[in-house]
Amino acid sequence: MSTSGTQAADAVEHEAHGGHHPTPTEYVRIALILAVLTALEVSTYYFDFGRAGIPLLIILMVIKFIMVAGSFMHLRYDTKLFGRFMYTGLGFAIVLYTATLLIFVVDANQ
Amino acid sequence: MATMTAAETGQSRLRPSKPTGFLSWVATTDHKRIGILYFWTVLVFFFIGGVESSLMRAQLAQAELSLITPEIYNQMFTMHGITMVFLVVMPFAAAFFNYLLPLMIGARDVAFPRLNAFSYWFYLFGGIFLYSSFFLGGAPNGSWVGYAPLSSDAVSNMAFYAVGLQILGVSSLASAVNFIVTILNMRAPGMTFMRMPMMVWMALTTSFLLLFAVPIIAVALFMLQFDAVFDAQFFQPASGGDPILYQHLFWLFGHPEVYIMILPAMGIVSEVMPTFSRKPLFGYAAMAFAGAAIGFIGFGVWAHHMFTSAIGPVPRAAFAVATMFIAVPTGIKIFNWVFTMWGGRIRFTTAMLFSVGFVSMFTIGGLSGVVHSIVPHNAQQHDTYFVVAHFHYVLFGGALFGLISGVYYWYPKVTGRLMSEKLGKFHFWTWLLGFNLTFGPMHMSGLLGQPRRTSVLPGELGTTVETYNLLSSLGVIVLAVSASVFLYNLLRSMKHGEASGDDPWDARTIEWMTATPPKVHNFDVIPVITARDEFWHRKYAESDQHIPVAVPVGASVDHDEHDGDVGHIHMPDPSLWPAIHTLGVMPLGYGLVYANWLLIGIGLVWMVAGVFGWIIEPLAEGDDDEPALVGAATH
Amino acid sequence: MTAVAHSTTMGLDNRKLGMWVFLASEFLFFGAFMSAYLLYIDTTNRGPGIEIFDIPFTSVSSFVLLMSSLTMVLAHNSHLRGDMRRMRLWVLATAGQGMVFLGGQVYEFTVFFREGLDLTQSPFASSFYFLAGFHGAHVAIGVLLLLGLYSLSLTGKIKPGQDVKTEIIGLYWHFVDIIWVILFTVVYLIPELRV
Known part of the structure; x- marks a missing residue:
């Protein structure tokens, strides 16, 4: 080069x-x-x-x-890619942990 | 390039200059050498893991035996699981990724060569750390899932498990970042996403799975370890803690982990099958997206491991459905492999046999997996040998068959010699027989009620179960013979194997275009990619009837032009710092296990110092990864 | 032939891309600690609960950390313009604010400990100390990185053209800051309102 x-x-x-x-x-x-x-x-x-x-x-x-x-x-x-990475990680975290906590709550209500 | 001050071009005193010898391996940043290091380390741990399983099978060969004590037995099944999952299958895949990814995408190395070495050393030290527990009061014995609160009790020795897996997790996370950046950012000109070999797709998916799954287990392990060593109260029911939280965190990681182990093997099979069928991979796009879909859905099914734990009927139903969904992309893959072979001119080499073995055995394992997703069935099978049979069909019949297929396939690429096909075929057939003999009967003994993780086969289960267990134990002997033949073949062929030439299999992807074994810089000239299966298209044109016709010699560039002077190619410098830095994890790890603040302090200071040594290490050829600097210097 | 941004496939700097990829995974890390905290928020085992928090004090240290993001971005801006002297000043200011935040956390933990919130007291205590503590560990690593950046630029190892190094450390620093934006709300403020 x-x-x-x-x-x-x-x-x-x-x-x-x-x-x-x-x-x-x-x-x-x-x-x-x-x-x-x-x-x-x-x-x-x-x-x-x-x-x-x-x-x-x-x-x-x-x-x-x-x-x-x-x-x-x-x-x-910056490039959109970086934002996608960050919001993918954030989205994964929110969805997975909300679901986990919901399982505890749903179970507790029985 | 440009003018450099003496300080910048100066040699580091800590840098080995010889290209061979022990130190050159410790300091290597060459992705190919790191791949080879991974491979040999994996073989050692595979041997140890195999010995552990043999001891278990010997103990269970007959009812009510007492060859080994329950304490030893518990350590054996725990360490067998940890070893095979974290020290064999995962790093085995890393060995392939390391060696092949840059070659397959037309790069000279990975994006972060020193971080790559860092990953390897963390893996090695993590493995040594885990195994040192045998000499320090006994290995972990609370199973590879490490359920609290048993695992937070000192009797289970699980502190070593918590810290050891943490170390291995750092290694995985670092290589995940490294591979993602490499694949996204280091491809040869023209290598678009849809032209990448399927193996590269699977590596990308696997790396993303690791990226998002490893942090979760890291948290679970931190909590577990502080519960065990520092009396934290995360999972202690006495103070209101909930052990189910550990199960959730473990399986939030643990289920993606299953796909982390299987997807690399799927990638290998997707390379081997087209080559030996002389056809392109059937349904390339569907294969790539099915892999991504498996990875994505794989995050949404974790609670199916907990159907018999305290989760309510709504989550059970939801996770049962999600689990069944995963069979769809998996089915897509299996059909595509079958259609790849369909109508092809198949050559049943050893590599191909192992790939076919992968598809058939993995299908069996996949089907028994669907059985588990049915909640009432699951309640019957949970913690029986049926589950053991299932996951061995997936991980042994699946992942390991695929990985061994890769060994036979790429062995000539690494060594320049072919492995003996005769011994290879003997290996395959005995391996297939031994595998089915060992794990097939476990379906039956499990359904008849034999529990997992039990050090003695209960006599009251009857003679049928006893017979099945005897068959399983005999199968291990067949596997041991088979593995010895494999090892002999592997070692002998390095010196005495038939010379392979650059392209022994008439392959399709560009790693076969360059010299065999590849030079340090991989390609003299980085190829420009114009098609999927680039190498094939350089060798063959297509007739009107879609039949490949060989291109006359010289009509296209079908090999790396490795004649003539290619000028100077800047390659990453070797460095001892990754090894020095990562060694600090040993005192840190022991400090955390024994709550010894002095050792923790030494480890931390060591590692911080290591990072600084790493950062300020001068580059042998100047800081030319900073073009602006070079530009400024020549103004 | 090398890892320069404009010779890569996507035209991005490898190191910057790597940092973003890594940060994406960090959400999963903090999220797990946060769900443990939310699960155990009332599981105090007869020990102190959220009433122990000193909102005015934590507000001040949160504010300091937030403002350190400003100095960090100014450091990068100065580096971009090649003004190394000012860049060093801003870097030092950022590290200083980070240390103030850390000092605040040490003080806060000490007070809580004296008031009976022991790590071994309850699942609430364990999960609070871990969540806040691991954030603190991230800040501490950030401070080390900043001090490294400062000293390396002082000795001339980091040069005006290498603003990507400041930028990467900045990304990490801002990330730690936005994690605290979430933690401050979720750990301290919302529970106080709920009572």
Whole structure:
């Protein structure tokens, strides 16, 4: 492989790469949103949200998860394959362990 | 390439420079050599596992014998199971994957050569660790499933099991990551997914199964080990713990594990059958997706191992149906192998015989598996010898037949010599006879009520059961003779076998295109792939009647152009660090078994230091896996 | 001929792909511990249960870990731009926050232990310590990786063009962070609401 070829390919790659990445300012903005969401989460401990509490916490958790994975882990800018890996693993875990816990519950109700 | 500073090109003092000798094997990062290391280690453990089973069969040859004590018997059946599953069948498949994957996809090595060595050393040390328990107060004796709370009791010695399997799990996980990346990312130009040899598909599926199953057993083993050694309370009913949780976690891993063991053999058979039938694999796409479907559904059937445990009728019904579903993709595969042979010009070489043996014996095992999925039947068969018969038909008649078929098939690729067909056929027929003699009668004795994991054959079961047991024990003698012939053939043929040439079987896939045995860099020129069964298409054109016609010599490139200078090919450097790093697992493991914090500390520090040594080890030829750096240096 | 990203089949860097493949499997690992925790959440064997949690304290350390993801991504961003000095600074900041989190966990465990939540007390205790502890072990490994990255870049072993190394360690770090996003909600906050 010639050096010039390497350089050219590399330049293209870096361009494609760097062009999509958020700037530090955007990262800080995302972190600020995350901080606000966390504050909201913690507030459920101090204020009574009634029956909305648990669904609210789950929604906030999912939003934070997607934000960190999408922006900080670059899933939004990278190849879809990486995201597929991650969500396959996550999906497998959720389905298998939910089923396992359900078996315990179903059994207990007899 | 480009300018390098002295520090970067400098030789590591810890790097053996000789290409031969003991140290060169310890430091090797060549996937072919690592595959060979796996193979010989497997043979050693296979021998030990065989001795263990012979002792059991000797004890059960007649009713009420007392050749070995119940304590020894329990250690034997536990270690036999652990050995055959984790130290023989799984690494046997790893031996094939290591040697063949890069050759089959047209790569020079795997994606992470040092991680590959790391996997091997973890496997070896894990095996040694497990077997050292014999000298340290007795081997584990709580069965390979290690059900708590028996296994968390000190009497069962299962701490060695928990830690030993953990070590082997790390090895499997690392090679799974390695193979997935290799297959996804290192294919030769033109090698699309649908052009990959079926073996590569099965390796990919197996690796994904390992990737998702190993973490689950890791957790179960951590819990078990802390229950056993540090008095944690995961599975202790006294404080409210639920042993069923262990069963769930174990079988969440354990059922995919079944497919982890069988899919590689299916891949091998799918290579051998087309070659010796002189036909392409029938239903290639269906085969690939059936493999993936088996893997996927395989995650959803774990509770069928627990039909007699505390799970309710709804889960039982659901898992029974899911289990029956798995017969569908398995059936697809079996029919496709039959149709591959149908109308082919079949050559019954030893490799082909073992593949045919695989299909027929595995079908028997598969059918008795469907019987188990029927819940009321299951309740009758659970923990009897019927189950033992079933899984030996699947793992011995299935996985092992397929793997041995692969040994006969690729032996010339590795050594450049053929194994004796005469001895090979003797091996096959005695192996088939001995296998059926050993495990066939177990169906009957199981249905007549003989329980598993019992050190004495109860006399009250009657003379019929006793006869069946005697037959089983005689079968082991036939198997022992057969295995000795195999070993003799294997060793003798290395020196005295007939020279094979590059392509002894008129094969179809590209690993046969290169030199035999392959050079370190596999291919002088990476081939460009234009078809499935690339090598075949380079050798034969097709007439109007779809009959293969040999292409005249020289009309196509049907061998690696290994004449002339190929220039410098950068290959992964040998490294001692994987072996050094993984050795730290020994003190760590013993520390965890004996709750010795000093040993744990030594092990951890050792391994962390090993990782850093590994990372900062200079590359012999410069850091050219960083093109940007080279680019920067030449600016 | 080598493992460079643009000469691979999918045009991806082997190491990055490998890290993603590995992270996919980690969900199964933490999921198993989490299901044990959920199964045993009320199985306290007359010992302390979830009322022992100190939500304000854990909130602070959760916040620190969350913010360490910001510094991590800034470290990668600096590396990408070839600004090694700033990259080292951010890496060190990330490792520091990781250590604060770990210190918090050690403190938390010590307090719980003094209040009677012994590993051997109940299935709840065992499953809590394992779930949180194995997450802590992952953070500790991450801190080691970061310190390694820092020192290797200091000695010039890691060069401006090699931002993929920072990126891979970053992926691991963010992964450990999102696992904590889940754990903080599932282990601490939701059970408190349920009471």
